[in-house]
Amino acid sequence: MHDIVMTSRRFFDRTNPMLVLVAGPYLSGTGGDPEKIARNRERLESFALPIYERGHLPMIGEWVALPIIHAAGGRSADDAIFRTYQYPVAHRLLLCCDAVLRIPGESRGADLDVARAVQLRLPVYRDLSELPRCADATDKRP
Numbered sequence: 001m002h003d004i005v006m007t008s009r010r011f012f013d014r015t016n017p018m019l020v021l022v023a024g025p026y027l028s029g030t031g032g033d034p035e036k037i038a039r040n041r042e043r044l045e046s047f048a049l050p051i052y053e054r055g056h057l058p059m060i061g062e063w064v065a066l067p068i069i070h071a072a073g074g075r076s077a078d079d080a081i082f083r084t085y086q087y088p089v090a091h092r093l094l095l096c097c098d099a100v101l102r103i104p105g106e107s108r109g110a111d112l113d114v115a116r117a118v119q120l121r122l123p124v125y126r127d128l129s130e131l132p133r134c135a136d137a138t139d140k141r142p
Contacts, residue, residue: 014135017056018098020125021090021117022047023110026062032078047101047128055134059097061113065089091116099123101131 022044030036044060051058065086074081090113094100100117102110102124117124125131 014132017134019059019096020051020056020131021059021061021094021097021100021113022051022103023061023100023107023113023117024103025105025107026109027077028105028107028109030077032076037077043105044103047103050128051101051131053137054128054131055137056099056131059093061086061090061093061109064093087112094120094122097122099125099131101125101128 024044025040026044027037027040030040041060041062044062048058048060068089069082069085072081072085074085076082087109090109094113094116097117099122100114102114114124
């Protein structure tokens with residue numbers, strides 16, 4: 001049995017897609033308003049298709065964190081359960097990611113994600129156009 005298992009690539013080779021975490025405002029600037037939070041989430045999700053079209057697989061931390069938070073009994077962004085899981089889930093998720101796309105907007109959580117990505121020596125892209133294309137990328141839509 002091996003003690004160390006490599007779970008993600010650290011070097012993009014243009015033949016395999018990367019798992020790309022989209023980091024940006026989720027709660028920031030919302031004052032806890034559910035409608036503003038929903039708009040921030042929609043903005044994060046608006047990068048999913050363009051990332052996919054570049055040949056990669058998009059990931060948003062809340063896609064993973066929210067089911068865990070809800071299963072633990074969390075019901076709102078301002079409860080203790082939410083705070084207990086939100087950032088730790090994102091940091092564990094980063095161990096599985098190959099890159100981060102940091103979208104504009106003030107966000108403590110996104111800044112923490114970027115800092116963790118740098119520690120893990122993951123590439124951090126600041127613009128979608130910087131994200132390299134995979135060899136089988138397609139911009140074709142049905």
